[in-house]
Amino acid sequence: MTDGRPNLTIQLNSILERYESPLLRYAAKLTGDVESARDVVQDVFVRFCEADRASIDGRVEQWLFTVCRNRALDVKRKDGRMKLIADDKIAAISHTTFNSTVKAEQSEQSQGMLQMLSSLPDNQQEALRLKFDGGLSYKAIANVLETTPGNVGVMIHAGLKKLREQLNPSENQSPTTTANIKRFST
Amino acid sequence: MNQSNNNIYDDPKLTAYALGELDATEAAEVETLIADDDAARKVVDEIRQTAKQLESEFADEPRLSLNDSQREVVKQSAKQIPIVETRSSFLTSRRFWMSAGLAAAACLVLSLSLPTFWEDGDADLVVLDMPADASVVGKAHIKRTPSATSLSPGVQEEAARFNISPMTVKDGNGPVGLHSVDSPKSPTNEVYELFKANPTLSIRDGRVVANDGTPVTDYSSVDLSVQDKKLAKTLALVNALRAQQQGKNLNYKLTGGRVGGVAVGGGANVGLRTKPNSSESYRILTGDEARWNISGGLLLTGDSSREAYARIVDNKFMRVGEQPLSTFSIDVDTASYANMRRFINGGSLPPPDAVRIEELLNYFNYDYAGPTETDEHPFATHVEVAVCPWNSKHRLARIGIKGREIESDMRPATNLVFLLDVSGSMNQPNKLPLVKRSMQLLLNNLTVDDRVAIVVYAGASGLVLPSTYCTDKQVILSAIERLHAGGSTNGGAGIELAYNTAAQSFIEGGVNRVILCTDGDFNVGISSDGDLVRLIEEKRKSHIFLSVLGFGTGNWQDSKMEQLSNAGNGNFAYIDSLREANKVLVEEMGGTLVTIAKDVKIQIEFNPAVVSSYRLIGYENRVLAAQDFNDDTKDAGEIGAGHTVTALYEIVLVGDEEELTIADTPPVDDLKYQEKVKPNEAAKTTGELMTVKLRYKEPEGDVSKLLEYPIMDEVIELADASADFKFASAVASFGMLLRGSPHKGNATFESVLYLARAGLSNSSNMGQAHRFLEDFIHYTLIAKPELAAANIRALLDSDLNDSEIASLTNGNPDLRDRLTRAIVMAAKLEGLAEPTQELTKRIENSRGVVVPVNLVPPPAKAKTNYREEFIELVNKAATMMPKQ
Secondary structure, eight states: OOOSHHHHHHHHHHHHHHHHHHHHHHHHHHHSOHHHHHHHHHHHHHHHHHSOHHHHTTOHHHHHHHHHHHHHHHHHHHHTOOSOOOHHHHHHHHHHHHGGGSOHHHHHHHHHHHHHHHTSOHHHHHHHHHHHTSOOOHHHHHHHHTSOHHHHHHHHHHHHHHHHHHHOTTSOSSTTOOOOOOOSOO | OOGGGGGGGGOHHHHHHHTTOSOHHHHHHHHHHHTTOHHHHHHHHHHHHHHHHHHHHHHHSOOOOOOHHHHHHHHHHHHSOOSOTTOOTTOOSOEEEEEEOOOSSOOOOOOOOOOOOOSSSOOSEEEEEEOTTOSSOEEEEEESSOOOOOOOHHHHHHHHHHTOOOOOOOOEEOOSSEEESSSSOOSSEEEEEEOOSOTTEEEETTEEEETTSOBOOOOOOOEEEOSOHHHHHHHHHHHHHHHHHHHTOOEEEEOSSSOOEEEEETTEEEEEEEOTTOSSEEEEEEGGGGOOOOTTOEEEESTTTTOBOOOOOOOOOEETTTOOEEEEEOOOOOHHHHHHHHHHHTTSOOOGGGOOHHHHHHHSOOOOOOOOTTOSSSEEEEEEEEEOTTOTTSEEEEEEEEEOOOOGGGSOOEEEEEEEEOSGGGOSTTSHHHHHHHHHHHHHTOOTTOEEEEEEESSSEEEEEEEEEGGGHHHHHHHHHHOOOOSOOOHHHHHHHHHHHHHHTOOTTSEEEEEEEEOSOOOOTTSOHHHHHHHHHHHHHTTOEEEEEEEOSSSOBHHHHHHHHHHTTOOEEEEOSHHHHHIIIIITHHHHHOEEEEEEEEEEEEOTTTEEEEEEESOGGGEEOGGGGGOTTSOOEEEETTOEEEEEEEEEETTOTTHHHHSSSOOOOOOSSSOOOOOOHHHHHSOEEEEEEEEEEOTTOSSOEEEEEEEEOOOOOGGGSOHHHHHHHHHHHHHHHHHTOTTOTTOOHHHHHHHHHHHHTSGGGHHHHHHHHHHHHHHHHHHOHHHHHHHHHHHHHSSOOHHHHHHTTTTOHHHHHHHHHHHHHHHHSTTTHHHHHHHHHHHHHHHOOOOOSOOOOOOOOSOOOHHHHHHHHHHHHHHHSOOO
């Protein structure tokens, strides 16, 4: 008989690889500071190791992000740091550490995209991050955010729409336009 | 442009479609809708493009990583076994999941991981669903694949609530006994409904109902004979769980492979056992019957599932002929008492291994005289021998030690470094906030010569307050105020920082001490427990000592904490309330902070002419080998200023007919090549019972000093013994009852009550005797409600006058409530309604205590079913238990 622990180490490694950074970024967004985010995410992984496999298996990412969110919000409440991290701070991190490895154009666009993202309502930002950084399904996001999948659909739709419109300023904002649209090539 | 299609462009459904979030049917609908709508398809493209870009933007964000030490902590935790240390080898990755019902009053364990009892088959997951209001024991669900299955609405709700995996529950009428729902069994799912032998019941929406649809609430015991071994085992477990629901039990002992259970607490003593001569049928037990021992089993606790206690086996009787010497290290720890009280106040009994009788004894102060001014030794020793309260043929010897008191203005300057656990788990009212208030209490009693530093540890450790003289109390207070919990634990770095801070602010000739405050989740990061103990031992040599203050529940690593404080020449206390903080940090500050003697060992030599065998009560993990007594390199316990230490020996005299059988082990054969040692002249002529020897070192010394006290053999009746003696024996009896000790003899609730009352007559210790009685009465409520009634009767029969009885509630609404509860229960029991009313009146007359219950005697009826009555009382008691 096996007690399943060796498998846990293997599982943990692959999960660290995939989710460490997305969880840290997510937690940093919520707590507003990277150090707190590290504490939170360490805690998430420790809990992950200690939790009953049956409660996690088959929905790992949902579990991770749920625990991460709850812990991060705890920390935020406790620290009284109610505002989200200043987005220029994230952008600054982006610049200093990654400029050299990222093409200038991409970097510009990335900044543009991140800035646009930050202009969205918090809940849309959060849903988009869970969807496109965490790779969660609508249903999983709904569970993390304690809302309905329908509501998640609305948030993501609205967020993406805003981003599309801002990325394509030449485009008529009416979705019914038949104008020939050049996307992402400007 | 088709007008009817206009809305689709701005429909979340289109986004969901583009992102592949729709199911096949909905996706097909959308596809039909946009099939010949170019614009709509463009929008879909756009959405996908934007999504793709966003995805890659996120991926290109700077990669954030944990620090190396954090990553190490995580990796370590993947290797650690997460539940309790006592897991036995049959543990598998299979899991039981249970969903407790939604009973309003139940304070339940929502999920536990338990080993399965399946000896064959290869189930991956077992889900047990237990309607709280049902006599039916629930459903066992064996699921071989994690694929989702359907849920009935009621269960779905519960499943969501309790975070369990999907399962299938089918409504239907229940045939007798156990019944497999899926017939034939599908390869992936086996679902069983576990029914009481009653065909009139059925399951609706996951709940058990009678044929007319009313929920079933009958809790009467069930004899079940089942054919299927696997199911019998499931059933037994479910029953244990149900007992837990009723009684908020926290303790389970389950044997490997076999079903057995002890479920104790919350007023219910319910267990399971196989019927004699039958390995396949199980019976629910109640009351005394249920408390049976299972060895080599698994200890699982409910919401305290991470609490770990080292196993304690009661010291055995030893034959003087074989073991004339008994040697042990003293121990001034008190944590076990407060921890035990925490369980009791929470409505359950502590696991036996959480009860260390010596810590119960030493929790209380006794009226021993301290050493005189001129005495060369820093403590005084008192020995008293009388008839043993729980076995009148035996003697009970009490050895009491009292450390020299140090007046607070004579207290040496103190250099304290608080090492605080501020990990996320400390963020509960009885943890960090209590730590803060405790520190504030202590600070009030420190003077300008003292200094305080604060080091915290969580994800990272840090110096929150550099060592600061108490002239700047405000600075210290505001540092305390700013503390908050968050992150997870890495104690290893913190403890080094704390010691370094203490070393930097070292006060020569003063008290230099690190005080670790934690809930026990002491994750040592990369260093092992052994390394940590070595570190603490190393620092002890530089005269920086360690005290451990435990806080909170659910995570309590009892054995580790005690080990750490022992290694650090420190004491170990558990703080469950501000009152306890006041006791440890203010009333006993001298003892907590100032060590007056270290490595104190006691050795007793028994006179074989008088004593046939003996037993040391408690101190199980403090027993030393006889040769360690004179070995100054062997570490032993410390005594603080004003501390009292009490040890009890139960002694069997020569000539006692029991003497040959009382020892737990058979005698060894006589030696072939040596003569048996015979009592010498001193044994026969001195009339001595035993000689008590003590060794100790001065706090800074390395060479021990020896003290010897011969004790005469005199017969002192229990009635003539000192009040302190009786009180100590009450505490020890209580401990033996809690531990279910095989040596408890005639100790009963009544005898504890009788003995403890002696403490009330001792004016200097009346307060603590009250507190003990208070805890004890509460205990009786949990362990045996009907004995609460017996206590009421004992109170009535006692020679306590009205105001003495009323004084039990003196200024303490909590105790008053508990007495009230005892009264309520007594009033419900046959034949006790009247005396209870009388007692109530006496209390009211004396102190005007209002007993807010309607004491209508129960209507006369035919001999009631005692069991039903009992369970009703238990349920009633459960609702009255204070929430923790």
